[in-house]
Amino acid sequence: MHRKAPRIARILTCAVAVPALFAVAGCSSDSGSGSASGSDGGTKKDQGADTAKQTPSAPPATVPPAKFAKLPDACKALAKKTIEELVPKAEKAAGEPDASSDPEKRRGCSWKGLDDKGQQGSQYHYLTFSMHRFESNPALGTGEKRAEEQVGKNVNKFQGKEGAKDIRSNAVSGIGDQASTVSYGAREGGTDFEHAVVVTRTANVVVTLDYNGAGYSGAKVPASAELMKGAQKAAKEVVASIATANK
The missing domain is CATH 1.20.5 (Single alpha-helices involved in coiled-coils or other helix-helix interfaces)
Known part of the structure; x- marks a missing residue:
């Protein structure tokens, strides 16, 4: 057990x-x-x-690069002879460069001069222009397309300028790839001025040029047709300088 x-x-x-x-x-x-x-x-x-x-x-959107990658020295874009012709007795023959925070994309220059003819009065001329370069951007489009859109905006700005009178606007050929002109009169500082504006595009760069003048001491206001002729001549030189700078 x-x-x-x-x-x-x-x-x-x-x-x-x-x-x-x-x-x-x-x-x-x-x-x-x-x-x-x-x-x-x-x-x-x-x-x-x-x-x-x-x-x-999906692959990221791509756009072709813009044609022009740089801008010329604005104050050297116009020949000395052209300045002497369009702005007699210019205060600064070398021009006054525009202040720019990004000179690779925006540049400009201006000249002013008073041609005193004694008893016949004096004529004042002012020439200013700017260059705006657009780069291609996948979200915004090609540089050329962006520049084309800017041309329209600049033309509209002058057409709607406050105080402007007798506004005349036309599309023109022979200046860059796309160009329009705007002529108008304006009373500025008690004096009558006549303006001749050219807005043109060469590839991805927009050039906006304003050539204007006034008469003092009995002198007549510069003729609109003469101002426009000078403005177009200057615009063509600026367009040519952009191509030269990018060779």
Whole structure:
């Protein structure tokens, strides 16, 4: 009896332990099933991510580079002879350069002079122009397209100039790739002025030139036709200087 007791005890202990093992196994199985389900879900997510990675994205928009990459020295864009003809007795023969925060994209120059003819009076002339270079931009378009749009804006600005009278505007050829002229009179500082404006585009650069004049001490206001003739001549020289600067 004494020898059998320990043996019976061991059998009972094993009998109790076996259900416990099955219970643990059952829990492990449920847990494993849940884990497997989670693993499948993760696999599906990973597969989705991999599919997304493999889907080719649209290439970034590209536009051709603009033709002109730089601007010339504005005050050297016009010949000395041209300045002497259009602005007699100019205060600064070398011109007054415009202040620009970005001279690679914007430059300009101006000249003014009073030609005193004694008893015949005096005539005042002022010539100013600016150059605005546009670069190609995927979001905004080519440099040429942006410049073309700017021409229209500049022309509209002069056509709607406050105080202007007898406004005449025309599209012209032979000056760059696109050009328009605007003529108008204006009363400035108690004196009558006549303005001749040329807005032209050469590739991706817009040139805006204003040549104007007034008569003092009995002198007549410069003729509109003569001013426009001089303005167009100067605009052609500026356009040519841009091409030369980019050779």
